[in-house]
Amino acid sequence: MGLSTVIGRIDKDASGRTLDAAMRSTMGRLRAWDFRSQAHSPTDRNLRQAFSELDRLKDKLGVSDAVIEKTAYIYRKAQERGLVRGRTISAMIGAALYIACRESGASRTLKDIAEIGNIKRKDLARIYRLVVMELDLKIPLIDPMKCVVRVANRANLNERTKRVALNIMKGVTRSGISAGKDPMGLAASVLYLACLNTGESRTQTDIAEAAGVTEVTVRNRYKNLKSQLDLN
DSSP: OOOOOOOOSOOBOTTSOBOOHHHHHHHHHHHHHHHHHHHTOHHHHHHHHHHHHHHHHHHHHTOOHHHHHHHHHHHHHHHHTTOSTTSOHHHHHHHHHHHHHHHHTOOOOHHHHHHHHTOOHHHHHHHHHHHHHHTTOOOOOOOHHHHHHHHHHHTTOOHHHHHHHHHHHHHHHHHTTTTTSOHHHHHHHHHHHHHHHHTOOOOHHHHHHHHTSOHHHHHHHHHHHHHHTTOO
């Protein structure tokens, strides 16, 4: 992640031989100044705290090392632009992580990161938009097919319902209905529609909870899909 190195405390050279008294004294002074220079650097302190939080999020969310490296890069860029000042480290690193997940195609939502990072989703979303705008990032759209699979797995739906939902989603994508709509809310409504078609017993509330959206969202999206796709 680009953090500076530190001078070790073992008084031995590269061959494992003990340093003489004069060299030990020199290394002791160098070690002290190295520590002081890093301890009094606000940038280094901020990065240490941020990357410590990132390690915690990595363990909780189970994301790859590539995503973590990209997150660290985005955070550094945000820090260079002065975007970190006046904002919490956890929210900034969470926003950077969400951007990295989007760019890498990792299936993680704002809600996932907000819950794990103990951040308000509204704050996380606001900082995410700020970073994207200030760094002029081009964020790829979320694949709605992946959202269908994810919500279906969370709701423990059977394979038949999942296949029907994927077919419906293909039609939705081709028709352009999905443009500008929240992919998780759209996936939830498609799955609810698929459940009605296959006879699998799931309520709008069940699907909404699995997708992390409101029941109202599922109901409205469902009505819209049913009318525009002419489904019965």
